[in-house]
Amino acid sequence: MSTLIGKEYPFHESNAVVLDMGSGSCKAGYSGAANPSSIVDSVVGYTLKKSLTTGEPKQETWIGRAARMKSNLMLVEFLKDGAIADWEAIENLWRYILYKELEVLPEKHAVLLSDSPYSPITQRETMAEILFEYFNVPAMHVAHRPVLEMYSYGCTTALVVHSGSQITQAVPVHEGYILPHAIEKMDLAGLSLTTYLQKRFQKAAPHLNLIPNYIMDDVKHKCCYIALDFKKELNLYKQNDLIHYKLPDGHVLCLGKERYKCPETLFTPSVFDVPLNGIHYLVASSLKKIPSSIKEEVFKNILLSGGSTMFKGFCERFCKEVQNVVSDTFSPMIYSVPERKDLAWKSGKAAMEIRKKEFQIEWLPYGDLWLKRNALPTETLKKLSEPLAIVDPGASEKLEEFTWIFILHITLVLLSKANFEKKTSFHEVCFSSMISQNNTGVKTHVLHVQISFVSVLMT
The missing domain is CATH 3.30.420.40 (ATPase, nucleotide binding domain)
Structure with a gap:
């Protein structure tokens, strides 16, 4: 134990x-x-129904796919x-x-x-x-998710390039700590591609009901791919280069140019009148902001993650585009793994x-009591090194639980004051305690705390 x-x-x-x-x-x-x-x-969905017994409004909650499939819900x-x-x-x-x-x-x-x-x-x-x-x-x-994804590749310093549902981002990490000033992102990712396909088929076949997101996601991942050369792919396209996708209601979708035009948005947003640069420019911009002392190591570890990097042809196109936009003495080395969707x-x-x-050592401990941060005296937040007196009526036997709750909150306070660009480490928390009782019988725990850490929740 x-x-x-x-x-x-x-x-x-x-x-x-x-x-x-x-x-x-x-x-x-x-x-x-x-x-x-x-x-x-x-996603969570809510609906209001009247109670059969009282007639009062009653809120029902639906979670995940069930919420998306049910009509007349307020989706959150x-x-x-x-x-x-x-x-x-x-x-x-x-x-x-x-x-x-x-x-x-x-x-x-x-x-x-x-x-x-x-x-x-x-x-x-x-x-x-x-x-x-x-x-x-x-x-x-x-x-932090980018740090976890980086660890999956066996690295401690890298540039994590992630494209998920809502955001595409390039996040530099050094020795397990994110460099916030060098993060680059764009609000264009998988959901934008799904929406593009939905609008495309709604316009082509207005008689069809709006195709749900989860079905269109399946269409996107099974049928779409990234062209190594987008303009060349357009010129090579033939009218009979179609594939078919059968919907649950029996209708069939025919996909032609949409197969490669849809995910091309990640590299060439301007093709669809989106005023953004492509994912490879995020990489170039982030690399420019990285300190020169670690630049070579970061260049050697550019890591792909997220479901929107899973398109066929993505890795080859990404390598080509990054090589074209990165001008430096170091050659970028790009890595991907098949399971990068769940990294x-x-x-x-x-x-x-x-x-x-x-x-x-980085788990947050918890006793029988949960002391909210705003319940701590204001002066405690300012002078952590001074003795702290907190009244805890009739609970002297719970000194151990109280102590751990106190340490939890001191940790959160320290964290809120921490400089995320500085690497810190966990050493120890030393404390001594004293119980005093005034003439009214109220017991007070006085804790003397010496803190030499702040790595909790910093990963």
């Missing part, structure tokens, strides 16, 4: 739950599994630019995944969550609050299995 600064955690003996929160889908499963056991669309896509925009929807999604999809008792499993490099620090605090208060998880860890989840589960001891 391993320990975290003196407190034993038996939960590590069971598999952790790994949740990869993507803008298109949420992948979930046990750390001991080879693949995610649940993939749920990142809760992730916007990597940040969580609707916490009620997130709570409903987590409840559905944990209790119905995975059928687990959250209080018996630690949870690892992936997070976007654009998410604010307050988002991680709210994640912790929901998981600890409402799901009673024993421990949690949050890791963040697989890296998270591997980390829990292989590096359990290293990650164990």
